[in-house]
Amino acid sequence: MSKPLTVHGYTEEQLMEMKPDDLRAIFHERTHHTVEVLIYRILNGTRKMPEGFGVVAEHLLGIWKKRGLPLDPPDIRWCIRYIGLARRMRNGEEVELGPTPWESFTxxxxxxxxxxxxxxxxxxxxxxxxxxxxxxxxxxxxxxxxxxxxxxxxxxxxxxxxxxxxxxxxxxxxxxxxxxxxxxxxxxxxxxxxxxxxxxxxxxxxxxxxxxxxxxxxxxxxxxxxxxxxxxxxxxxxxxxxxxxxxxxxxxxxxxxWPGEETIKSERMSLDEVILN
Ligand SMILES: Cc1cc2nc3c(=O)[nH]c(=O)nc-3n(C[C@H](O)[C@H](O)[C@H](O)COP(=O)(O)O)c2cc1C
Known part of the structure; x- marks a missing residue:
């Protein structure tokens, strides 16, 4: 029999009872460390996909849903998006990240x-x-x-x-x-x-x-x-x-x-003095 999944040492029962904010913190953190931080290296071929990629975050999503907690806040949607990508990658599907919303500044x-x-x-x-x-x-x-x-x-x-x-x-x-x-x-x-x-x-x-x-x-x-x-x-x-x-x-x-004083901007040391090498 496989060992029940624990997250940061918390069992499913404990996660079901935890304050929603605390569960949310774990959900954010696990999505970040177990999916977000790895996914780009996996996609560009510099890292092998670990076994069970995204499973922990998906387990947390399951608990989040079981507890009837909201799925529409932007941070939760962000987790769900990564979980979906990880699931598709686990299944050997091609993933498209879509257009990046990040553009360089002129x-x-x-x-x-x-x-x-x-x-x-x-x-x-x-x-x-x-x-x-x-x-x-x-x-x-x-x-x-x-x-x-x-x-x-x-x-x-x-x-x-x-x-x-x-x-x-x-x-x-x-x-x-x-x-x-x-x-x-x-x-x-x-x-x-x-x-x-x-x-x-x-x-x-x-x-x-x-x-x-x-x-x-x-x-x-x-x-x-x-x-x-x-x-x-x-x-x-x-x-x-x-x-x-x-x-x-x-x-x-x-x-x-609204500024009620005209101040002389404080100065810093010269850049060359603070660069140590
Ligand atoms: C951690 C920190 C604590 C600060 N505490 C005070 C404070 O208690 N009183 C105050 O008048 N200014 C405080 N400041 C503002 C600094 O005095 C100010 O940032 C610094 O003198 C540089 O000036 P500038 O902000 O005009 O560049 C604080 C700034 C930081 C980052």
Whole structure:
């Protein structure tokens, strides 16, 4: 009799009982590591297809479906797409990836991106003018699309517009006339995968990448922003005020508004000084 399939040591029964977010993290991570990372090498002939290619991700999809969890969110559709490709490859069918949605930038576009990156600066005073909701959503989307370790997907946001709520967050500078985005993480997703033991640094990197993307998008929209950090006291207050789970942990916050100061862009060391070889 073949051994029942376990995923990261979890049996099917355990996966059936697990919090949906935690199962989703495993589903993302297994699709990423057991299909996405391998498939392109297999397709270009530099790697042999492993036995049972895609089976673990497909098993997780089966559990996801059995639990009646939604199949239409974009991250789940992404998993399903890879699972379908892996199944066809297992069956010896030819697979067509279709047109890639990725196109190189023109030189002009690349210069614009460079202008964005080199021109962004921290802005700490803002005009008393509201930031439209549509812009906030664009910044949040930029944050969500930041790279994140092992495709776990545990980044969450709070948008604080009310100055009283903003006082929950301890900052080292006065906070006025801005919207505040708090970057949080659902730690239970990391813990389920034991990433808090294996790659604890990723927790901080994930939040940092999201914050940086938000600051860049803010600059692209003509807004000013500043990334700020906070500690355990703020984490506790946000958890209590918003009734968040004990495992939902804030990492940093970004203040955003219409620039109310003309700042001299800070400079860095010369590139040659920081390249070590
Ligand atoms: C991890 C991190 C923590 C930061 N914390 C603060 C902070 O607590 N207060 C603050 O005014 N600025 C903070 N900043 C903004 C930095 O001071 C700023 O990015 C740096 O001085 C470079 O200036 P620039 O952003 O204008 O290029 C932080 C930035 C990062 C990346």
């Amino acid at each position: 030189e002009n576009e690349a210069e614009t991106v460079e202008r964005l990156i080199l021109g962004r600066r921290s802005i700490r005073q803002f005009k008393p003018e509201p930031v439209p909701d549509e812009m906030i959503r664009r910044m949040l989307k930029a944050g969500l699309y930041a790279p994140h370790g092992c495709n776990v997907g545990c980044t969450r946001f709070l948008v604080l517009r009310d100055p009283e709520e903003q006082k929950l967050v301890r900052s080292d500078i006065p906070i006025e006339n801005c919207v505040m985005i708090v970057v949080l993480q659902e730690l239970s997703m990391y813990k389920t995968l034991r990433f808090d033991e294996y790659v604890p640094q990723n927790l901080y990197f994930d939040a940092a990448a999201a914050a940086d993307h938000i600051c860049l998008m803010a600059h692209a929209l003509g807004l000013g922003s500043c990334w700020l950090t906070h500690g355990e006291e703020t984490q506790r207050r946000l958890r209590e005020h918003f009734n968040l789970s004990q495992t939902m942990t804030s990492r940093n916050h970004i203040i955003i508004g």
